[in-house]
Amino acid sequence: MNDGAGRSITYLRLSVTDLCDLRCRYCMAEEGMEKRPHGALCSFEELQAFAAAAARLGVKKIRITGGEPLARRGITDLCAMLRAVPGVEELCLTTNGTRLAQLARPLREAGVDRLNISLDSLRPERYRAITRTGSLDTVLSGIRAAEDAGFENMKINCVLLGGINDDEIEDFVRLTLDKPWQVRFIELMPMGVCAAWPRERFLPAQAVLDRVPQLQAAGSSGVAKLYRLPGAAGTVGLIEPMSCAFCADCSRIRITADGKLKPCLHSDAELSLRGLTGAALEQAIRRGIAMKPQRHHLEETGRTETHRSMFEIGG
Ligand code: SAM
Ligand code: SF4
Numbered sequence: 001m002n003d004g005a006g007r008s009i010t011y012l013r014l015s016v017t018d019l020c021d022l023r024c025r026y027c028m029a030e031e032g033m034e035k036r037p038h039g040a041l042c043s044f045e046e047l048q049a050f051a052a053a054a055a056r057l058g059v060k061k062i063r064i065t066g067g068e069p070l071a072r073r074g075i076t077d078l079c080a081m082l083r084a085v086p087g088v089e090e091l092c093l094t095t096n097g098t099r100l101a102q103l104a105r106p107l108r109e110a111g112v113d114r115l116n117i118s119l120d121s122l123r124p125e126r127y128r129a130i131t132r133t134g135s136l137d138t139v140l141s142g143i144r145a146a147e148d149a150g151f152e153n154m155k156i157n158c159v160l161l162g163g164i165n166d167d168e169i170e171d172f173v174r175l176t177l178d179k180p181w182q183v184r185f186i187e188l189m190p191m192g193v194c195a196a197w198p199r200e201r202f203l204p205a206q207a208v209l210d211r212v213p214q215l216q217a218a219g220s221s222g223v224a225k226l227y228r229l230p231g232a233a234g235t236v237g238l239i240e241p242m243s244c245a246f247c248a249d250c251s252r253i254r255i256t257a258d259g260k261l262k263p264c265l266h267s268d269a270e271l272s273l274r275g276l277t278g279a280a281l282e283q284a285i286r287r288g289i290a291m292k293p294q295r296h297h298l299e300e301t302g303r304t305e306t307h308r309s310m311f312e313i314g315g
Contacts, residue, residue, distance in 0.1 A: 001057045001058050001286065001289055002289075003263075003289050003290060003292040004290050004291070004292065004294075005292070005294050007248075007249065007250060007251060007292070008058065008251060009057070009058060009059065009251055009252070009253055009289050009292070010058055010059055010060045010061060010251045011059065011060075011061045011062075011063070011251045011252045011253075012050075012051065012054045012059045012061070012062045012063070012252070012253055012254070012255065013062075013063045013065055013252060013253075013254045013255070013314055013315070014047060014050070014051060014062055014063065014064055014065070014082070014254075014255050014314075015065050015066055015067065015069075015254070015255065015256050015257040015312070015313060015314035016041075016042075016047065016064055016065070016066055016067075016069050016072045016075065016078060016257055017041060017066045017067040017068065017069065017071060017072040017257050018033050018036075018041075018066065018067040018256075018257050018258075018311055018312045019032070019033055019035070019066070019067045019068065019071055019072075020032065020033070020066065020067045020068040020071060020096070020311055021068055021071050021096070021098055021099075021133070022068065022096050022098065022131040022132070022133055022134045023131065023132035023133055024096075024120070024130060024131050024132070025129075025130055025131075025132065025193070025194075026130075026159065026161065026188060026193065026194040026197070026201075027192065027193065027194070027309065027310050027311050028192075028193065028309070028311050029193055030132060033067070033311065033312075036258075040258055041072075041257050041258060042257060042258065042259045042274065044074065044077065044078045044081055046259060046274065047078065047081075047082070047255075048078075048081045048082060048085065049277060049281060050255050050259070050273055050281070050285075051082050051085045051088065052085045052086070053281045053282045053285050054253070054255075054285055055085050055086060055087035055088050056087065056282060057282065057285055057286060057289065059087070059088070059253075060087065060088065060089045060090065061088075061089065061090040061091075061092065062082055062085075062088055062090070062091050062092070063092040063093065063094060063116075063314075064078070064079065064082070064091070064092070064093040064094070064112075065093070065094045065314030065315055066094075066257070066311065066314055067257065067311050067312075067314070068095065068096055068098070068099075069093055069094070069095060070093075070095050070098070070099040070100070070103050071099070075103070075107075076103065076106040076107055076109075076110040077110070079091060079093070079107060079110035079111060079112050080110040080111055083110065083111030083112070084111075090113050090114070091111055091112050091113050092112070092113060092114045092115070092116065093107065093112050093114075093115055093116070094115075094116040094117075094118065094157070094314070094315060095115065095116070095117055095118070096117070096118050096131075096134070096139070097117045097118065097119065097138075097139040097142040097143060098134060098135075098138055098139060098142065099142070100115075100117070100139075100141075100142025100143065100145050100146050101138065101141045101142045101144075101145045102145075104142065104145040104146040104148070104149040104151065105145070105148075105149040107149070108149040108150055108151060112151075114151065114152075114153055114154070114155075115146055115151050115154050115155070116154075116155040116156075116157050116184075117139070117142070117143055117146070117154060117155070117156055117157065118156075118157045118158075118159075119139060119143075119156050119157070119158060120158050120159055120161065120165055121136070121165050121168060122136070122168055122171050122172065122175075123136070123168070124136040124137070126164075126165065126168075127139075130161070130164065130165070143156075152180070153180070153181075153182070154181050154182075155181065155182045155183075155184055155237070156172075156175070156181050156182070156183045156184065157184050157186055158172050158183065158184065158185055158186065159185075159186045159187075159188050160185050160186065160187060160188060160203040160205065160207065160208075161188060161201055161203075162188075162200045162201045162202060162203040162207075163200055163201060164201070166203055166207060166211075169185070169207065169208050169211045169212065170211060170212055172185070173208070173212050173215070173229065173236055174229075175234070176228070176229060176232045176233065176234035176235060176236055177229060177231070177232045177233065177234075178233055179233055179234050180233045180234045181234040181235075182221065182224065182226070182234060182235045182236070182237045183234065183235075183236050183237070184224055184236075184237035184238070184239055185205050185208050185236070185237070185238055185239065186205075186239040186241070187202070187203065187204065187205050187239065187240055187241055187242045188201060188202050188203070189241055189242065189266075189310075190202065191306070191308075191309060191310050192308075192309030192310055192311075193309065202242070204240070204242070204243075205238035205239065205240045206238075208227075208236065208238055209227070209238075212229075212236075214229055214230065215227035215228065215229060215236055216228055216229075216230065218235055221235075221237065223239055223241075223246045223249075224237030224238060224239050225237065225238045225240075247294065247295035247296060248295070250264075250292075252265075253285075253288060253289060253292070254313055254314065255273065256270075256308070256312060256313060256314075257312070258274075259272060259273045259274035260272055260273070261273050261284065261285060261288040262288075262306070262308075262313060263288050263289065263291055263292035263293065264292055264293045264296060265296070265306065265313060265315075266296035266306055267293045267296070267306060268306050268307055269291060269293070271284055271287060271288045271291075272284075273285070
């Protein structure tokens with residue numbers, strides 16, 4: 001269905017947990033997320049019911065996210081349940097990759113169509129420093145396992161962290177020479193723990209083009225502006241949420257792991273879906289879509305209007 005601004009809503013981002021096995025410094029505090037009491041997270045049946053109601057209203061693509069979605073027990077069963085929802089044409093998943101070495105094949109078998117893997121450094125010590133607990137080798141093995149399992153068109157997400165990983169832009173771009181991946185540079189958004197970081201940490205994605213002037217424009221894909229090195233197998237995607245460039249075409253709604261519909265990532269508006277079924281659930285999602293704000297105000301105010309952190313919403 002269309003929202004109040006006439007945008008067609010076809011894409012649901014579904015968070016399945018707010019827990020994570022990493023502690024990326026821009027996303028989570030060192031102590032992580034307090035474990036919620038049993039039942040605070042939606043059950044697989046509830047998540048499937050939300051997805052089915054959203055699909056009846058026109059959602060065709062679902063992205064599973066978190067926290068770390070692969071940390072949720074039984075995640076491959078949930079993927080199979082969501083892939084079986086009538087009307088869902090594409091099931092994608094965003095992961096930090098730490099468990100992909102074991103889970104890539106079962107995820108593929110469960111019907112996951114595409115993976116986005118987050119990777120903010122190609123240097124082992126720096127990767128560890130950014131994630132506080134992660135191992136680069138583990139994620140690289142996970143990426144290889146995903147390739148072996150038959151995942152194509154993988155996206156590698158790198159958040160640009162000024163003064164921390166921007167000296168690796170060329171290295172990330174170079175990955176696309178041989179690999180048919182979309183390596184995406186994402187502007188850091190001032191949310192949660194990084195909201196008070198100094199300005200120099202927040203780099204415009206334009207920095208990628210300044211560093212690698214050989215990149216040639218290659219159209220767009222969803223919210224990413226695409227570029228390619230001459231002769232490269234893959235592409236480079238620039239994602240510029242700060243400038244509001246994609247609000248006008250936003251096709252997304254989000255549901256948090258505790259069952260709140262969020263019409264916009266940066267708005268505090270939420271609508272609880274828990275306990276609703278059938279027509280009442282569909283009606284609530286309709287209401288949420290209708291109240292989707294026209295745009296966010298990150299660039300003017302430098303602040304998000306949501307009280308939630310990224311790991312609670314899922315990006
Ligand atoms: N744990 C999974 C992962 O890291 O891919 C999925 C959830 S994570 C919140 C989704 C994406 O949001 C990741 O690519 C992460 O780097 C990105 N992210 C987290 N905080 C961000 C922020 N403040 N600005 C921009 N991207 C952010
Ligand atoms: Fe976890 Fe993803 Fe947040 Fe990193 S970005 S702490 S992997 S939820």
